[in-house]
Amino acid sequence: MVSETAPHVFLVASGDLRPEANRMCWPAQEAMETALSAAFTAAGATLERAHDFDAASGHGFIATQREGMDVFARIPDGAPVVVAEAVWQYSHHVLAGLQAHRGPVLCVANWSGTWPGLVGMLNLNGSLTKVGRPYATLWSEHFDDTYFSDGLRTWLRTGALAHDASHVRPLDARALPLDAAEVGRTAAQQLRTGQAILGVFDEGCMGMANAILEDHLLNPLGVFKERLSQSALYAAMRDVTPSEAREVYDWLVREGVTFVLGEEEATDLTESQVLQQCAMYVAAVRMASAFGCDAIGIQYQQGLKDLTPASDLVEALLNDPHRPPVTHRATGAPLYVGEALPHFNEVDEAAGLDALITNRVWRALGLDPTTTLHDLRWGEHYLGPDAAGEPLDAFVWVFQISGAAPAAHFEHGYRSARSERQPPMYFPLGGGTLKGVSKPGAVVWSRVYVEAGRLHLDLGRATAVALPEAETERRWAATTSQWPIMHAVLHGVTRDQMMGRHKANHIQVVYAPDDAAADRALAAKAAAFHELGVAVHLCGHVTVG
Numbered sequence: 062m063v064s065e066t067a068p069h070v071f072l073v074a075s076g077d078l079r080p081e082a083n084r085m086c087w088p089a090q091e092a093m094e095t096a097l098s099a100a101f102t103a104a105g106a107t108l109e110r111a112h113d114f115d116a117a118s119g120h121g122f123i124a125t126q127r128e129g130m131d132v133f134a135r136i137p138d139g140a141p142v143v144v145a146e147a148v149w150q151y152s153h154h155v156l157a158g159l160q161a162h163r164g165p166v167l168c169v170a171n172w173s174g175t176w177p178g179l180v181g182m183l184n185l186n187g188s189l190t191k192v193g194r195p196y197a198t199l200w201s202e203h204f205d206d207t208y209f210s211d212g213l214r215t216w217l218r219t220g221a222l223a224h225d226a227s228h229v230r231p232l233d234a235r236a237l238p239l240d241a242a243e244v245g246r247t248a249a250q251q252l253r254t255g256q257a258i259l260g261v262f263d264e265g266c267m268g269m270a271n272a273i274l275e276d277h278l279l280n281p282l283g284v285f286k287e288r289l290s291q292s293a294l295y296a297a298m299r300d301v302t303p304s305e306a307r308e309v310y311d312w313l314v315r316e317g318v319t320f321v322l323g324e325e326e327a328t329d330l331t332e333s334q335v336l337q338q339c340a341m342y343v344a345a346v347r348m349a350s351a352f353g354c355d356a357i358g359i360q361y362q363q364g365l366k367d368l369t370p371a372s373d374l375v376e377a378l379l380n381d382p383h384r385p386p387v388t389h390r391a392t393g394a395p396l397y398v399g400e401a402l403p404h405f406n407e408v409d410e411a412a413g414l415d416a417l418i419t420n421r422v423w424r425a426l427g428l429d430p431t432t433t434l435h436d437l438r439w440g441e442h443y444l445g446p447d448a449a450g451e452p453l454d455a456f457v458w459v460f461q462i463s464g465a466a467p468a469a470h471f472e473h474g475y476r477s478a479r480s481e482r483q484p485p486m487y488f489p490l491g492g493g494t495l496k497g498v499s500k501p502g503a504v505v506w507s508r509v510y511v512e513a514g515r516l517h518l519d520l521g522r523a524t525a526v527a528l529p530e531a532e533t534e535r536r537w538a539a540t541t542s543q544w545p546i547m548h549a550v551l552h553g554v555t556r557d558q559m560m561g562r563h564k565a566n567h568i569q570v571v572y573a574p575d576d577a578a579a580d581r582a583l584a585a586k587a588a589a590f591h592e593l594g595v596a597v598h599l600c601g602h603v604t605v606g
Contacts, residue, residue: 068217070101070141070167071111073132073158075150075185076122078268078363085486086148087120089176093147093204097169100204104214108143111136123154126268133158141220143167150181151268152188160194165220167213172202174439174459174540183437184566187271191511191564197222200560208557224561228554229519232587232597237606241581245588248421253283253593259405259413260287260354262294267362271510271565272409278516282593284414287352291364297344298337298369300390309339312385316468317476320493327491330482334370334491339385342375346387350396356417358408362487370492371483373464377495379404380416380433381467383474406434406462407567411509415518415569418593419507422585423571428578431469432571435460435547437563438540440556448501448527456556457526458549459536460568465495466545470572472500472527481543499547501527502572503579505586506551509595510564518590519562521600522552522579523570553601562600580604 074090076083094110101108112132114121123129133155136142141164144155159166168189170182179200189196197216201209216222234242264273276286310332314320323329349357357379359365361372378384379402387396403420405413412434423430440458447453464483471477480493504523509516526548528536537546547570551559573579584605587597599606 068106068141070106070108070143071136072108072143072145073111073155074122074145075129075152075154075181076120076124077149078124078151079487080118080124082149082486083122083124084119086176087122090122090147093171093178094145096204097145100210100213104210104217106217126153126157129154129158133162136162138162139164141165141167143169144185145169146181146185147171147173147176147178148181149177150185152185152270153265153268155185156188156192156270159189160192165216166194166196167216167222168196168198170200172200172439174536177436177438180436180438180566183563184269184271187510187564187566188269191271193513198561225558226562228558228601229562229598232591232599232606234588234591234606237584237588238581241584241605242588244425245422245585246592248418248425248585249589249592252418252421256283256285257355257417258285258287258353259410259417260289260349260352260357261408261410262289262291262358263360263364264408266360266407266409269407269409269566272407272411274410274414274511274516278511279414282414284417287354289348289352291360294341294344294348294359295365295368297348298340301340301343303336305343306336306339309342309385310336313475316474317478318495319479321479321481328482328485330480330491330493335374335480335493337370338372338374338492341369341372342378342385343387345375345379346396346402347390349402350389356403356405356413358405358410358413360408362407366488366490368490370490371464371488372492373483374480374493374495376404376406377465377467381431381469382429383469401430403432409434409567411565412567412569415507415509418589419569419571419586422589423582426582426585428573428582429469430571431467432569433462433466433470434567434569435462435466436566437559437568443528443532446529448529453526455550457528458551459540460547460549460570461540461544463541463544466497466499468495468497470499470547471497483543484541494543494545496543496545498527498533499525499545501525503574503576504549504570504572505579505583506549507569507586508563508565508567512564516595518595518597519564519600520583520587520597520603521554522583522603523549524552526550551601552603
């Protein structure tokens with residue numbers, strides 16, 4: 062318990078591993094900490110930074126795991142700690158220190174789309190959940206609203222904080238529709254007996270501890286890892302001929318993708334960058350086939366970012382059954398014909414397991430299996446007409462993947478897609494995205510995570526809505542304009558319920574033709590995971606189970 066008389070709290074700020082990102086994002090972090098300090102003062106507490114601003118590096122973030130360990134070694138054991146995040150952060154920078162520290166922990170983020178502190182905080186929350194380290198969490202736009210202030214005072218008084226989780230209930234598998242349940246159970250049994258391989262191109266992307274699923278959790282499900290190297294992928298890219306890369310590029314142009322090209326390699330998307338991405342796509346499919354992979358995940362951010370343009374365009378193509386054809390290098394045989402090769406972006410293995418099972422269940426139901434993850438980036442309440450002029454009064458989330466979503470999720474497929482250069486701050490060698498607005502329709506959302514040494518699945522329904530073009534552009538301008546966007550309304554889950562519960566920065570989404578089909582597919586997916594021994598939780602207004 063925290064002292065009730067003027068508690069003294071230590072602040073830590075985990076940052077990126079990329080120096081330029083830390084320098085660029087520091088002003089946003091500094092502004093957040095100023096507002097946060099005022100909030101602690103108003104609550105009768107003092108807030109002290111546990112590490113200093115470093116003039117040489119141009120920021121005050123913890124930028125490595127070793128640095129994080131050293132910072133926590135200087136914090137009095139048992140003292141309360143707040144982890145303040147205004148930007149994306151690498152959880153492993155502070156995870157070791159937080160696990161060893163015995164005082165209460167509060168993870169806080171700014172409610173902003175421009176600066177993805179919410180995304181960073183959710184990843185840290187999921188990582189702490191996985192390792193079994195208790196924590197509390199809060200978020201705010203200005204750190205002076207009642208929800209934040211009341212929560213802060215509760216944490217300062219008790220060292221703990223609970224959020225409303227009344228929207229969550231455990232799955233009652235006996236209540237599932239019999240036909241859907243049979244589809245799910247059959248898919249699970251086939252997976253367990255036939256077994257499947259997740260091709261993992263280097264683990265641990267961007268410090269996301271919650272994105273690593275250990276073998277002892279995966280193997281009983283019939284899922285195994287093929288541990289591949291990004292250096293091998295780079296080598297395989299060099300074996301792709303210029304004409305093969307050009308064929309992929311030409312296919313995308315014929316399908317209607319707009320490539321926003323320029324001449325400056327440092328700031329523009331160039332044809333050369335796109336052709337390298339096309340070569341990576343061919344190489345990735347060939348490597349997946351060579352190792353018999355059922356899904357693959359490319360880390361990219363550390364390692365490949367210093368060698369090649371971004372992997373995002375590649376990832377979007379892999380997730381879509383309608384994509385450029387790839388043939389075996391030696392025999393010319395077509396590979397994965399008419400199939401998606403599910404890709405788990407940022408090598409998030411929890412998303413990979415989800416995508417693998419979703420693909421199998423949706424195909425068994427005769428539905429389009431195109432699925433992807435997004436960041437749970439931000440959101441605001443929207444009151445006004447939607448794109449069709451119909452009234453809309455709802456909290457609309459911005460789901461935004463960092464680079465590319467499959468074209469099947471856009472209203473007019475590839476014809477709706479633009480490819481723009483990735484921001485140089487994160488992607489020094491460029492590369493194009495696959496940007497578009499996700500089409501309106503019925504959606505099933507989910508997240509696999511680890512808690513108390515066991516796999517769990519949160520599962521719910523959403524509707525992707527179409528907002529007026531001006532509102533979409535405003536939301537893009539408030540986040541990252543180069544990236545694809547989904548306007549999502551969750552069924553029966555409020556903003557604060559979602560933030561208080563969600564165990565990851567990522568959320569998995571997949572469409573169904575209508576609400577009835579989405580409900581049936583959700584039931585089948587729930588049955589599949591339940592059959593595999595995963596603890597399934599239904600979130601919000603879910604009409605089955």
